Structure formats: structure tokens, C-alpha cells
Amino acid sequence: MRWFLWVDLDAYYVSCELRDRPDLLGRPVIVGPDPREGPSRGVVLSASYEARAQGVHSAMPVAQAGRLSPEATWIRPDHAKYERISEEVRALLRTKYPFLRPQSIDEVIVEFEAEAPEQVDSEARALQTMIGTRANLPASVGASTYRIVAKIASDRAKPAGVRVVPPAEVAAFLAPLPVRAIPGVGPKTEALLRDHQVETIGQMAPGLPPALRRMLGSFAREIVALARGQPVEVEPDEETGPRSRSVDRTFDEDVGNADELSSAAIELARLLGDSLEREGLMFRSVSVAVRWEDFQRVQRGRTLPAYQHGPAALQLVAPRLVRELWSEERRGRRRRARLVSVRAERLRPAPSGQRDLDDFARPPED
Numbered sequence: 325m326r327w328f329l330w331v332d333l334d335a336y337y338v339s340c341e342l343r344d345r346p347d348l349l350g351r352p353v354i355v356g357p358d359p360r361e362g363p364s365r366g367v368v369l370s371a372s373y374e375a376r377a378q379g380v381h382s383a384m385p386v387a388q389a390g391r392l393s394p395e396a397t398w399i400r401p402d403h404a405k406y407e408r409i410s411e412e413v414r415a416l417l418r419t420k421y422p423f424l425r426p427q428s429i430d431e432v433i434v435e436f437e438a439e440a441p442e443q444v445d446s447e448a449r450a451l452q453t454m455i456g457t458r459a460n461l462p463a464s465v466g467a468s469t470y471r472i473v474a475k476i477a478s479d480r481a482k483p484a485g486v487r488v489v490p491p492a493e494v495a496a497f498l499a500p501l502p503v504r505a506i507p508g509v510g511p512k513t514e515a516l517l518r519d520h521q522v523e524t525i526g527q528m529a530p531g532l533p534p535a536l537r538r539m540l541g542s543f544a545r546e547i548v549a550l551a552r553g554q555p556v557e558v559e560p561d562e563e564t565g566p567r568s569r570s571v572d573r574t575f576d577e578d579v580g581n582a583d584e585l586s587s588a589a590i591e592l593a594r595l596l597g598d599s600l601e602r603e604g605l606m607f608r609s610v611s612v613a614v615r616w617e618d619f620q621r622v623q624r625g626r627t628l629p630a631y632q633h634g635p636a637a638l639q640l641v642a643p644r645l646v647r648e649l650w651s652e653e654r655r656g657r658r659r660r661a662r663l664v665s666v667r668a669e670r671l672r673p674a675p676s677g678q679r680d681l682d683d684f685a686r687p688p689e690d
């Protein structure tokens with residue numbers, strides 16, 4: 325049986341900083357612009373569990389966080405460092421697991437063949453120990469034969485836990501959880517469901533009332549199937565190896581202009597292209613996603629005329645796609661962006677020597 329181990333690094337940005345500052349372990353630490361250095365509209369990027377215990381959470385305005393945790397140590401975000409460590413963790417995992425699917429800067433899915441849930445549990449713990457001892461980072465792992473359930477289980481395992489959900493126990497595991505535990509259910513959908521007396525996932529198992537089904541469209545079918553313990557998952561194509569790779573950036577402050585957003589996309593495209601090139605991977609399509617200030621996420625993709633390697637095509641296409649999303653938004657709600665991500669899809673190994681062949685085949689430049 326194929327299992328998905330959803331690995332999520334705990335309090336990622338803070339944990340990256342604590343590798344360099346072990347003296348701060350066990351203390352409230354906040355990554356974000358320090359509110360004592362002057363007025364800032366910035367938000368908390370990541371807070372240590374000690375700061376969380378005082379009520380601080382990510383995306384909270386820094387001034388409010390400063391009041392809740394006056395003795396916290398503030399650290400300026402260093403995104404290049406977080407990208408580098410993320411790549412380091414993936415390289416470490418690849419030494420043991422050939423099938424990795426990175427999901428974001430601090431999340432990756434590992435595929436694992438096993439029959440007994442106990443075997444999955446000990447594999448998850450071994451993996452967690454490997455990241456803990458070799459990369460010096462805390463991680464939580466959720467495991468299931470369904471990707472979406474593995475994701476939900478990893479959230480429930482936090483911090484530093486392991487949660488294995490066998491196929492027969494999916495519905496029972498999900499039933500008591502609040503609807504917000506489902507990826508894609510945000511505050512608006514939660515409020516909508518609550519208006520119809522639906523607060524837990526289990527309450528959706530019998531089906532949703534017609535009014536809700538109309539409003540939620542196909543998402544209604546998906547969440548009901550999930551509540552019944554039979555999530556509908558879109559299988560990626562069967563070619564082996566990692567199918568796509570993405571990197572993302574959450575801004576310190578929401579971004580309200582196209583240039584800033586598109587230069588972030590160019591920078592992410594460079595990081596992603598470099599890392600794929602180092603690993604000898606080519607890609608066939610590119611997509612970008614933007615999360616607006618109200619957390620709604622939009623995305624846009626393009627298939628390239630041929631397989632590409634290296635950052636050039638990504639750096640060309642990603643900012644274009646971002647600008648398209650941006651101008652669409654300008655015609656409508658004009659929200660600011662809180663996150664941008666760039667994804668390369670349909671990955672495949674570059675044949676050896678491919679790079680040189682392509683370079684020779686390229687027409688001379690004007």
C-alpha cells in the first residue's frame with residue numbers, strides 16, 4: 325500500500341533562526357519587523373511556541389505581538405536563508421526517499437510503501453529524527469494513504485509529533501475536527517457552514533443542504549466525500565519521481581504594487597530554476613499563485629513549447645503570469661498580495677549532456 329508522509333517543519337522561520345541562536349531555545353522568539361524600531365504595518369511571519377503560548381501567531385500585526393510578548397526576541401526575516409535550508413532538508417530526504425513532492429518552503433510529501441500502520445509510524449519517527457539530528461530542525465509528520473488526510477494529520481501532530489491515520493479510520497479521525505481543519509476552508513466558508521449549523525467535519529458526512537451545495541459548487545462534493553472517509557484525490561500522472569516543485573514567499577507587509585510582486589516572482593523563479601538545474605531536472609510548464617490579503621488564492625499557468633532547464637524560462641514566464649493575475653485583480657477588488665509562489669511542473673530528469681546539446685542547438689542571438 326502506498327502511504328503519503330506529509331512532513332511539515334515546525335515554526336519554520338523561527339526554527340531556522342534558532343539553529344544559529346541556540347541561546348534563544350525555550351524563549352519567546354518572533355521573526356518579523358521589530359515594532360520597537362519604529363512604526364510598522366508589518367506582521368509576524370513566524371513565532372516560537374513560547375511566543376504562541378502568549379497569544380502571538382503568524383500574520384498578527386507586529387505592534388499587537390509586541391504588547392502580548394514584551395520580552396520576545398525579534399529577528400529580521402532572512403528569506404535567502406530559509407530557501408537555502410529548505411533545499412538542504414530536501415537534499416537530505418532525497419538521500420533516503422526517491423519520491424519527494426515539495427509542497428512549500430517548509431512542507432514536503434514523502435511516498436512510502438508499507439502494509440502495517442505500525443511500520444509507517446516507525447518510518448515517520450525515523451524521518452523526524454533524521455531531520456532533527458542532521459538538519460537540526462523540528463518537524464511534524466502526518467501519514468495517510470490520502471494526501472489531504474496526511475496534510476490534516478500533520479497539522480494535528482504539531483509540534484514535533486507523528487500522526488498515522490489508517491484508511492479504515494479516516495472518517496473517525498476527521499469527524500470531531502472543526503471544518504477549518506480542511507485545507508481550503510477559510511473564515512468565509514467556515515461562517516457559511518456555521519450558518520447552517522455545520523461546525524465539525526463529521527456533521528457533513530450525511531450531506532450538505534441544497535443551499536450550501538449551490539454556494540460551494542464542486543467543493544461541497546469534495547468535503548462531503550472527505551467527511552465520509554473517501555476523499556476524491558486527483559492522481560498526478562504516473563511518471564515516477566517528483567512531478568512539480570514550488571517555492572513561495574510571504575511578504576513582511578502586503579504588497580500593493582505590480583513591480584514589487586513581479587520582482588519577487590523573478591527572484592523565486594531564479595531560486596527554483598537554479599535548484600532544479602543542480603538536480604538535473606527539466607520542466608514543461610510553469611504556474612504562479614498569489615494569495616491576496618483576505619487569503620483568497622488565485623493561480624495561473626502556462627505550458628511551454630518544449631522542456632526547459634535552468635532559471636531563464638521561469639524568470640521570463642513567472643513575472644508575466646503574475647502581472648496577468650495582477651491586472652485582473654485591478655479591474656475588480658484591488659486587494660494587496662500577501663504571498664506569491666512559483667511552480668515548475670511536469671518535471672523530468674534531463675538526459676545527460678542535454679544542456680550542451682541545447683546550447684549548441686540554440687540559434688545565435690541577435
Ligand SMILES: [Mg+2]
Pocket residue numbers: 332333334335336430431
Ligand atoms: Mg510548517
